[in-house]
Amino acid sequence: TVLYLNRSLSVIEAKNCTLRAKGSLKFPKNFSFGAATSAYQIEGGWNADGKGPSIWDEYTHNDPDRITDRSNGDVAIDSYHRFDLDLKILKELKLDHYRFSIAWTRIFPNGDVSSKNQKGIDYYNDIIDKLLANNIEPMVTMYHWDLPVDIQKLGGFTNALIINYFTAYAEELFKLFGDRVKLWITFNEPMQICKPGYSTAESPPNIKSPGIGDYLCFTNILKAHARTYHLYKSKYVKEQRGRIGITMDTFFFISKSNDKNDVDRGMQFSFGIIAHAIFSKAGGFPKVLVDDIGKNSLAEGRSVSRLPHLDAYWKAYIRGSFDFLGLNYYTSRYVERPSKPLGENPSMLRDYDIEETSDPNWLQGKSNWLYCVPTGFEGLLKWIREEYDNVEVKITENGWSDEGDLDDDDRVSYYKSHLQAVLNAIHDGSNITSYSAWSLFDNFEWNRGYTEKFGLYAVDMKSPKRERTAKKSAIYYRKIIEARTLVDEF
Template structure:
């Protein structure tokens, strides 16, 4: 499928190729018709440039140029990636502490989150950046093992509770809404020792932890997110074992992880609604991540297949009217399991009770979107057997014209964000969407024009979707500051603010993109130039 930007780009190339021949005619003594032709070509080229065709990472505007008055702009971080203080004041170890300490060679620069940006001791520096940006909300995560060092209520740590009380109080004092994520990859080590997300015991363990958070912070926190990107920590942690806890059981344990995550989320949601929501007045959702998929042959079925195996595996049980896993996955994985000689499907089946408990268990859908891919049916089996890749049975690819970030998986495809928002509108009854992450990586340069291009085009995608009837309440840029980027360590920078990791004071410095984002927040419009 050729996008509007592809067509414009090809037109620009064709026009530019005509200019030398016109110039040659002039040098040979052209007539007035050739001169008029040259002026037309040059004028058309200038027009295309003015429309953004010559600029990478561009999306045309549709409809109103102004964001709604109640639309919320913010930024995001995660505990392990910025806090440091990995064992300070009684905090227990997480699986990422264990992983980076035992396997430094797995991290590109052999680093860890032991100190990171040291936000545990230097939150006031983060607060200053938040105030400078004039954001409406700040999304951050709480480290489970800072509250319960062993993951269990018996290890309750008051100093950890006090730290987040301080963060929340300071945000509210500066009229910044705290948006709190309860879990962002950093499972307490002791919880993993009994199976972690592959053990159904996790459901009750997480609910007890969540209740602790509601009791301590619910009087001030009004927007809660249970889990961040379950697909990623399940697929990478319990499938291909590239992330901690490095359980290699593709097509089995990763599906168990997703199933237990959904149940823990739903049980937490109902606990909040029955015990806290009426008095505290908050709301609760979950953050899912997904690419959008395009078909070069306009095959809607293959696009839907990709979306169901990506977003749908977690969104369909919660946000669809029927509940349960997507039908295509139930059929495929059931058939594949039978071929493998199994007596039941590798994809857990929701009994009627759990189907009803999970369905509708969110007040909003948190969406992390970064990039997209083209998709088609696989030319040969993908991945090991069994595995999610083998079940999905698709090949994905990129467009060579897409602008690439420092991260090898990240391309600027703003039309993908617009597409996925419209998919959610149509597939899940236009549920409210909070964009909880969206961002661009580079080497850390302060004049970060490509980040601005990415930010501008993706906010345009959001605005286009709003103008097309999508219910979107917030945009959250990843990230406030440069931080520990998992397996890439500190070699890829996503922040609006640079952090001097070689200084004990970890000074924060605003990049050009910070000023650009501030301009959008203040004007509620997207500037055409930067």
């Protein structure tokens, strides 16, 4: 596994966002290229046609100062009213698939399936039908952070009732759309749901419960995902013949001292907390989490661990609940054990007990957390291959932020180097079957509002028509899709 960067050859590559190729390679014949979005970030129409409020609606309306430019997703790029423009772009890019999410409150305004909203259902039927009519595969994410407010009032993901609510919602999606949708993702990025939402209070629902709320959230997501998977397999897969996975995000971790234990600890706390229970042969939470969180809990005077216990039933039920692993990768970090404890006590950061740093040679994006580290991407894909028995991987997000220039050369370099990492990993035997660029459009980037741009297409946010314009990276990405291999920059 890639544990460290050989500085004799990495400094130039790091500064220029490049990666060496392992021979002349083409993507497999059936490899699928796509682009990704999420409902709250692009749809707008926040209360149109009977849609109910989500926690992001409530958050941006009640506390706009938490958003860098005090903006919100009320209108966003208005995809709710302008999907035909988006479809034209999807066809223009020659995409094989389009990953989008369904807004839970657009089809069930209060979150409960008894509150069915036909106009919302019609909207997604229209998207799915038009995609298929143009030979574009819909890849549907069931949950991309926009929880119904009424469900959060019950405790959201810290209340085990969420398992029932989510499973009922998912079953309705199968009934409504499963005759045409064959690729399902239950949850997008559990780490970004649980940690900022129920631990650090950096994002809605703004619950500050470090080292407790986050672990409850992870546990309930695992159970809701597994129950949804088994429901589909028992009732719907025979007729609908679809496939289900879950999407997780992570940095890759690089040890300056080539200490495999530090790398593994970083990966287990950031990725294994969900992935180990689903994709490993052992199941359950990773041993390092069980041991260390249990030990810390006892030292704090508690009678039981803050990490909820997964008994034999749940371990077996969750293990193997996948058809593929969805992966969001953006960047990497160096890791080492800290000289003194980090974070408040208790907290996931204190349990984690790893210090993360970046490299001054790495090219940095507009986002303060984002660096171009394609070596890390290749290392992550190898780590997953070795850790989870070469599970099928669908790369569901990968992208770069900037100021929004149409001549986005750094984004072109980012895509070229990271798709090279994918090719290198495939060359080494990784089972990678698809890639989704993040994002199709410049859109609402959560707490950063519209100040950071990830899109292949710019959007004129000052115009009521929200015109879309292709950037250099969009043209480049299309050339790769046409050639089915990497092409020279232009």
